[in-house]
Structure formats: structure tokens, C-alpha cells
Amino acid sequence: MLGLNKKDTGLFIFVICVTALAPFIMNPFPADSAMAQFNAGYPDLMQRFVIFGIFAIGFNILFGLTGYLSFGHAAFLGAGSYAAVWMFKLLSYNIVPAIILSVIVAGLFSVIIGFISLRRSGIYFSILTLAFAQMSFAMAYSVLTPLTNGETGLQVYNDDPQWLKGNGPDATHFFGLEMRSTFDLDLGAWSFSFNVGYYFCAVLMLVAFYLSMRIFRSPFGLMLRAIKTNQTRLNYTGLNSRPYTLAAFVISGMYAGLAGGLMASMDPLAGAERMQWTASGEVVLMTILGGAGTLLGPLLGAGFIKYFENIFSKINESVLHGWFGFLPDGIENGLIWVIEHFVGSGWHLTLGLLFMLIVIFLPGGLMEGATRIRDRFSGDKTKKDTEGKYAPAGE
Amino acid sequence: MTLIKPTRRGVIQAGALAGAGIAMPTILTAESHAGYRNAPQGSTVTLGFNVPQSGPYADEGADELRAYELAVEHLNGGGDGGMMNTFTANGSKNALKGNGILGKKVEFVTGDTQTKSDAARASAKSMIEKDGAVMITGGSSSGVAIAVQGLCQEAGVIFMAGLTHSNDTTGKDKKANGFRHFFNGYMSAAALAPVLEKMYGKDRKAYHLTADYTWGWTQQESIAAATEAKGWETVKNVLTPLATTDFSSYVAPVLNSGADVLVLNHYGGNMVNSLTSAVQFGLRDKQVNGKNFEIVVPLYSRLMARGAGENVKGIFGSTNWHWSLQDEASKAFVKSFGTKYGFPPSQAAHTCYVQTLLYANAAETAGTFNPCGIAEALEGLQFDGMGNGATEYRADDHQCFKDVLVVKGKDNPTSEFDLLEVVEVTPREQVEYAPDHPMFAGGDLGQCNPGA
């Protein structure tokens, strides 16, 4: 189907189903139960899952396939966001021109940075991309304030021109369909939110995922993988690796721009921190954590990190008391004292520990974990799957 | 936020879809018809405390959180009541009853802003969308405050700003749903300038080091204008990158620039490091133009000042509130905070505590949690007994006007908390400005948004 082989079609249908049913899957616990804290099915976080999914899928096309580790991809995300917010300021809250422009701007930006940075490889390439991104961040935070609104972040003001707005809505919309519209469904104790913005992002994420599958299975993807394993041989085989890497860089930059544009479309504010090295580092971590070079891995990694950031950081002492209130006081306090270090303001600690545990025990990232579980259940441990899975993160 | 009201048909279809899995689901629509976003259901009301828990301001965030928990305890009738006993609104006793707000028990959710506008907005959104918070408060930087304030305006909940000092928060970025109790750059400058004139004379040449982002600029602009009005000359203003950790390169040229005062428009870690560098370079031991060289830190944070150690001794600055104030309200607050946590509260804790009580009181007087009702109750509110003397929430820009403290690093601290001494309480009239003052112009409060 759609030019995919049977296995990929299966995977794609699986992803479509999960994304479509996410409002149910993310909210497994009744809304009033103690476990509701772990529910992630509210619009903002679900949007973030798919948006960062797009970002990571794109990054994986560069890093997972060619092995070029960019430490500056956040710059494209930020550039995309700024472009989108400017479209809101100048034209209207319709997100279509905003998203188109954000992809174009990020694409152009990545052509320039990629063209220069790809003259070097290995860590030299990483540092070049890092340097460009950090320069963009520093300037967006200070000198470029007229363009970026600096520390505060670019946002839409009432006195902005918005030439095409007319009587259009006062919130981001897709030809009148507001991104923030949410339909809440209560089923007994359960509550599920269906948000327009989420489904809009989800559709684009599926398109992005589909394109990434096609790229993985294309001769172009084959060349990219060849670059990762032996660039010298590729050159002596008559192929010019530079345009291939540049194309991969620009494609992943455009994915980042799309993600940035969507972020602004869901929440029309673009902050400079989006370009900081920590933001670039985050997408690197997402990709490696999920499993670089795998199709599904980046999505998993993005979901994993965003889940921790948004859910674990919100568990505070009083929530813990709510959970363990039934225990005798001494045990309750002891238990809370221990757990407290890992949630709330200690959520970073949990994240750091999980990074270490995953990379120590699952060298191929979360995808390797998934494969192991599947193999355990199917009882077929010898089956080697060379079509769907490529060597994990490489140098 | 406008929600699509599910039509009858839509509900039935959705019910049929989901009903396949669950027998006889009860179908309700989440949104009550209260006419505003996140109207509290049942016997509780949820407030969202959005503070930095990681990053450089984590300690300040932790102190804010302590204050919020104390405020919630007091609102729910626990503890000794703190400033609830001294707080008077519009000349009469406050409307708080110690049974929660409007009879609903106060619950809260917390989140980590990470001092990044993106993360802060994500956290605030999850409080609004997931936890049903009807008010968001907190924060320790202006960028975050402005970002979250904008979000709350769109979402239709009230934002009670925490520590934010930029003129823009109630200037060009003011919002109808946002309220600031904390003072701002202009007020700091207006309070500080007369004291500086008195201490250091009219004929001074000032060299400014300024953090190169919005807050730094507005702070520098304010202080330069105020001191120039007193006859000072601004020799130079040098912008320092946010990421600077070692300020030696910026401090080194100061001594030979002809200036005899150094103004450090820095906050937090930047302030600690630039002040430390300035003292290391021996600036304070020197004489220029026949006068002692002086350093000024317009915005003090006691928590951060601790990081600079002995370097703060004798250095002037301003602060929103200090625990050593001897009015009844401050004493009551310090007592309940100190008894609970074992150390005195910071100015960030104070402003957050006060904001929570103000919100609760506004809800009580308005008789609703509807943001528009609350805004109406807060606008023009005259209150006292909150540690800052008689205060007004100005309707035009939602900024509190109150006395401003000028403080000095204490020469002989008696304890680790005793770092600053209040040298002057600048009366409110002196720091007041017109709503259309050029430094605050350009903004638009807009309409209050109840979100539904």
C-alpha cells in the first residue's frame, strides 16, 4: 500500500491507529483517581508528543542514516517558529501560510548552515553546527530583539497589522477551524479530550512519518546509509557524498522548521530558548534514546522525554501524600522522602538515571527494548530482521 | 478558550463509538455552563503554582513554593493565619473566612518553569488543561512572566505574577487577565535615585553594566533616567551577554573610564558574578575624581546576594520587601513562615504569598471565580496590612503601587539571613508614574477573557 512493503504498511497502520486513538491511550486512568497524575491525554502534551515526534523523525533522517551528528538543529526549529509567528503578526491567524513559510525559512537556513558545516565531518561537523546554533540563540536573545522580541519571545499583539485577518478568529486556526477547540468526552469516571490542534499535528506527523519511511526505503536512503558505513568507498564508487548529506541535512532542517511552525501554530509564541544548545541536545537524546536509525525510535524517544518533563515534574509532595495516605505515618513519610527526590523538582534526576540505564542495558535504545519484548513473546530469538532495522546509533 | 460545545448528535455518536467497549457509559460534557474556563466543580478549587524548580533560580522557586503552601494552609483555615489577620481591603477587613475560597477547599498543582518561556507555558497549559487550574501564579523572571501572562489571557484564567521586575510586564506586555504585585525597574530607579544623591552627591559619573536582554535594558533605561535627573552623568552603558560567567573583561576597563560609580543592571547569577568581579578588581578601595568609587545594584535579591558573600557589604539597591520590616503584617508573615520552615521568607516568597491572598480575597468579594469578576474586584483595590503599607492595584495597568525599600548590604550581619538593612522606605507618591509614561507605553490591556 502507498508504495510500502507489507511490513512497513503494517507499521504505518499501527502508527496511524495509535495516533488516532491517542486521546484514549494517553488517559488510561479515571480522571479523579490518584493515578490520574500519570494521564498525559491533555491537548498541550499530546500536541508536544507529535510535534517533537516530527522534529525527531527529521533529525533521524540526518543522524540515523548518515551518522552526521548535528548539535544545532534547534536553530531550525526556532527559525521556523519565528517565521510562523511573523506570519500571524502580518497576515492572520491562519496557520497554513505560517507553516509553509516556517518550512521554507528553516530550509533556506539549513542550506546555508549545512553547506558550510558539511565541509567537515565527525565531531568537527558537530561543533560547527553547534556554533551556528549558539550564535543564532545569542543574537535572537539580544541583538535581534526587534525581530525576535528577545527574552520575552515573539508574540502577537492587538496592534499588529494582520492584513488578511478581517473577521477571522482571534486564535490560530485552519481555515476557521480553531486549533484550541477541544471536544471533551466523559465516559463514566474517564475523561478524554479530542483537540483539533492535536489532530492537525497528528496528520502532519503521519505525513512526515510516511515520507521518512519512503526515504528510508529509497535509493537515496540507501546512499545515506552507505555514507554512514563507508564514505570513502562511496566516493570511489563514483558517488558524490556532499549533495547527499546536504540534501539529508536540508530535509531534516525542514522537518525541524515544520515542527517549529506547528509549535507556534498551537501556541503563538516563539522564545529564543528554543534555539539553545540544550534544545538541540534534547532532540539528539530523543533520537538516541528511542533508537537512532530505526523508523519508530525517534517517536518513542520524543514521547518518553516529553512525558517525563511534563508529568514527573508536576508530582509534588502533596500529590505523594495523596497516593500514600493509606499507609501508616512513619512508612508514608519515609516512602515520600525517598520518592520526593525523583519527582517534582527532582525530575531531572530520574531522567538522568533513565538515560544511563537505557543506554547501558539497551544499546539500541527503546526500540531494542521493544524488539526484545516482541522476541520474548514470539519465542523466536534467532530471527534477524535486516529489512526493517538497521544498525543502531553509529559514529 | 472557546470549546466546541458538543452537539447532541456528536455526543451520541461518540458515545456509540466508545460504548462498544464500556457498557452503558454515562455521558457528560466536561464544561459546566458557568460561563468561564475551569469553573471549580465539587468542593475544591485548584490553583496552579508555576515556579522554577530547575535552573539557576531553583532556590527562589522553592521559596515561592513554600510561600504558596503557607498561603493555601492559611486560606484553608490552618496555621496561625499569617497576614490574613492584618490584611485590610478598601478600608475594611478582608473577606477571607479561613474556609478555603468561596467555601471551596483550596488545592494546588505545581510545575517547573525551568526559567524558559516555552517550558513555563507548557507547564501552565498542563495546569489549565489537565488539572483545571483556575488561576496561575509564580515565576522568577520577566520573560517567563510575560509569556505565561499572555497564555493566561488567551486561555481565560487569571495570572498573578510572581517575581518579575521588567517594566514591560505591566507596560507594553500588560494583559487584562494579568496582575503584578511586585515592583518594577522604573520604581526601583525612582526610589534609589534620591538616596544615591543623598549618599554620593549630585556630581557623579556612572558606568553601567547591563544584562543584554529586555529586563536589563528597561532597568538600565530607568535607572539612567532617574539618576540623570539628579545631576549624574552616564559615562557609558556596556551590554553583557546573558551567558557571561566571568565579568572580568567588562569590569577591568571601568576604573580608567573616568566613572566613579558602577551600576550593575544584573540579576541572579549574573549579579553575583559581576559584583564579585567588581570587588575583586578593588574598585571599592579606589578613589576617582576625588571621590570614593561606589557600586550600585539596583535590584537586590537576598537569596542571591548570599552567593556574593561579603561583597555586598555597603552596596545600595532596592527590594520589594524585606523580612526585617517591623510593621505588624510583615512580623506576622515572618512569624508564620519562619515557624513553619525555620528561616525567614524572601521577597519572592512574600510577593507570591500576597498575590495568593489577594486573589482569594478578590474571589470572595466578587462571589465568583470568573476571571472577569476577579479582575473587576482587583482593579483599583486599595489594600493594606500586607507588609508594604497602603497599596493600590491600579486599574489602568494592573500594577501595584506601594512604598519601595532602598536597602544596603549590611556591614555586620548577625546571621546568615541578615544581609540587607533597610535604609529608606520610599513613599509611594515618589515612585508613581502615569499609565502612559513613555517607558510603559505601547501596550494594550485588552478585554478580560473568561475563556468560555
Place this chain on the structure above:
Amino acid sequence: MDAILLQILNGLDKGSAYALIALGLTLIFGTLGVVNFAHGALFMIGAFCAVTLQKILTISSVSIDPEKKDFLGNPMEVKTPYVESIFGEATGQLIINWSVPLAILFAIPVMLAVGYIMERGLIKHFYKRPHADQILVTFGLAIVIQEIVKHYYGANPIPTPAPDALRGSFDFGVLLGFDPNAVIYPLWRLVYFAFSALVIGAVFAFLQFTTFGMVVRAGMADRETVGLLGINIDRRFTLTFGIAAAVAGLAGVMYTPINSPNYHMGMDFLVLSFVVVVVGGMGSLPGAVLAGFLLGILESFAAMNEVKSFFEAIYLPSIDQIIIYLVAIIVLLTRPRGLMGRRGVMEE
């Protein structure tokens, strides 16, 4: 002229911190082939060794002074450090006063132990793993270390002053024939520079003149061959890691009086130190030192008002914001492997 001299001094000073961190980082790259994102955390641990020693020395006996009142009006607790009661007040205060230099003695064994545990417990298993895995695991470790420190010491900076005798500033210019007060420089910063030069010199001498150093250098050149010679390279690599950790730690200890340490200072230096290492050239020790000082000095010059206005005139405002990265880009584009890098190291 005096302004330039001042900025050169500043540059050397910043440069020494960069160089010390980068030196260890490139040593770990070169010998072990590991990308250590936890190296900034080692620097931070070093700084907190000084903080810890200060805390240990000021562990106090508590007595109640009914005369004084604390902030709640209760009788105040008066603390007398045990050091003062044991050695007498004057000696005790002197010891506390000199806690930062004393912390060097404390930090060396601590850092060697930290390095040993890190290498044996974690890094060892990652020699053959891809760099991406190394980055992820060491980054995770850095976060964990950082959070632990934050938990015990809080997020605010903690003042750790230099000894009184070294706290003032020093009229450096007079020595060189400038007018008095023209070039005044903090004493402790001069101490920091001298100390760094000493440590850098010691590391180079160690690698140059000892058998151990020879094996390490050989290992940097060709790990497999040295392994084949039957030399127990692994044990030596463990020690190398320990040395790198100790160098970063010492840099941290001595840095505390310059800027009060906080839990995220390691992350602040991490990116910068990678830039330094790469500009110097992967796996080149002299390169790391050279690049450290070069970037330190250029950064200082970029902060000068004259330089800033010059660049503003050619439409490059706020040059000090971007100078480090701009220099990195220029160096890497003109010299493919940094200033002194070797072919083939970390190029895949």
C-alpha cells in the same frame, strides 16, 4: 595600551580555566576515545570539594546566647567551629580562611577516586560503543551528579572566598612601568593563572618524562598496537582518566573564589570546553592548551568597548556574544582538524 594589557591578563585567566578543562577532556578523547559529557561535572565536583571542605571546617558546636535574638525573636544560637575550639581561635580562623588552597589537598584524592570509580564503573564499558551512546550515558551521569549536588547544596551560588592575604588587588602595571592604578589586577586571579600554568606544566612533564607518560602517548597514537605489546594499557588508562578528573577538579577548586560555585557551573563550561578542544584539534594536548588561551584572550578583547564599536560599524553588533563560536567556525573552515589536530581522530 594598559587596557590591552588588562584584557590580555583577563584572557590568560579565562584561558587557564578553559585550558585545564579542555586538557582533561582531550586526554580522555585521545587515550580512551570517549566523548565525556560529564567532564563539566568533574569541574563542578572539584569546586564543591572546596565548598565541602569549608563546610567541614566550619562544623560548629552550638550554644544559646540569650542576649541576641534571631529573626523570630527567640534566643539566638551561637556557633563556634570545632576547628576554633581545637586549635584556638586565631589558628582556627586562619585554617578556615585558607580553606580554598587547603582544598587542593582534599580534592586530589577525591577527584582521583571519582575518576577511578567513573572509569571502572561506567566508562570502561563504553570504549567499544558508538560515540552517540557515550554522549548519552555521560550526559545522563552529568545530570545525576548535578542533581545530587543541587540536593545537598541548593541551587544558589555559595561564596567561597580566597584567603584574606590573597584577596586584594595588585598594581600589576607598576611592575611594567605604567602609571600607578593603570593596571590593577586581582591577586587571586594571578594566583589562578600561575597555578594553572603549574598544573599544565606538570601534566606535560609527566607525559613527557615518565614511562607511564610514554605509554599513554603511545596509546594516544595507536591504541591497538600498544595493547599488543603486552602492556597493561587498561590500568594505565584508568589512571589517565583519574588524572584528567583531577586536573578538572583542581581547576574547579581554584576557580571558586573567582565565581561562587553553583550546581550548574559544569554545564555552563561544558559546551565551551568542547569548542576549545575541537578548535585545538581532537587528541592534541598542546592544541587544547593553545586554543584555551587563544579563545580566552579573544573573548576578553571582544568585550572591549573599542572592539565592540568597531564591529558594530561593520554590522556585527554584540561581537562578544558570538566571538567564541565565530572563531570556532573560522578555525574549523580554514584548518580542517583544528589548530593542531591529528588526521583521523573523531572524524567519522
Place this chain on the structure above:
Amino acid sequence: MGILEIQNVNKSFGGLKALQNVNLNIEEGTIHAIIGPNGAGKSTLLNCFVGKLVPDTGTVTFDGHSLLGKKPHEINQIGVSRVFQTPEIFSDLSVFENVMIPCFAKRDGAFELNALSRVQGQGDIRDKAEQMLIDVNMIDKRDMIASSMSRGDKRRLEMAMCLAQDPKLLLLDEPTAGMARADTNNTIERLVPTTQSSCWPKFRTSGISPWL
């Protein structure tokens, strides 16, 4: 006029003169071997043909094109393929993919952004690669990951990759070193027919190679 002409080529590394006034003229359809002891400059000479090194002076012309200053992929596209001394293959890819890549290079040139077509759908490429694997007797290994093969197999694979491009000039650097005897013979059998076109195998070590 030969297909490959080398005139007065000099190359020195520092003080060491690796090549001194080398002149060569290779006719189409012939097989040549270069022999010499270690360090004689054989590899240096080869490197000057494929763009890895640029001679200090002299000219290298192939089929009317000067090779000086050309990038490796450009030289390959003119028709020069090289088998390396230590096998250079795409070790993370399957054997079949390894052979497909040169087929793509032959068909599509140095760069082609065929990001949305499918490898599966490239019938001509697949047929050609399959035929090549049959020719070198490796069809049974087509789905193996290249790195998991023996050294001899890797070498054969590399040769298959070069042959798949129908090069006008084939440079072989010790093509049979490390191969089992049978494999060596297979290789020779496979090579002989191709020499009808212009191939120029090169053997570095004397003695081992049965060609000398």
C-alpha cells in the same frame, strides 16, 4: 595513444621522493602488473590515478580527460574503478545492497535525489546486481551483512562492486591476497573475460599472485 597516459609524474612527501619521472602508456584491452618491493611507490602511483593524491608535477590523462585535481567520484564516473588493498566495502549493509550502490552510480551519475522512489522497484538495478552476485558466486550470501563475511569474501564483494560498473580501467591492489586457493581461481576466472575490455589489474606483492 593509450587510454591511460602518465607523463613525468613526480611526487614527494617531505624529503622522500616516492615517484620520480614516471612515464606510462597503457593501451586499451591490456593487463598490466606493477611489481616492486615494499615502499617502492606502487600505492602512491595508484593514488595519483584515483584522485587520492595529486602529483607535484606531470600529467595523468585518461581517455582524453586530465585526472589532475579531479575528485575521486568524478574519476570513477569517467570509468576508473579501484579495489583496495584492505577491503573497502559498506560493512553495515547487506551484500546485495553493496552491489546495488555501484549499479546506481553507473545509472544515475554522481548524485540523484531519488528520495521517493523505492529500492524495491528498481528492477534493472536489482537484476544487474543479482547477475553480478551470480557471476562472483556469492548469490547465496546476498542477504548477509557484509561485515560478517570472511576477508576473502569481502574482497570478492569489492571486486564485484567494481565490476558492476563496467569500468574502462580496473585497478586492483593485491586482489587475491588472503583468499582461499579456490576463491583465487574463481576470481581469476571472473577477471579474465573482463579484460577483453580495458582492465588493468595491479598486483603489489610478487610471489603470491598467480599472475606473475
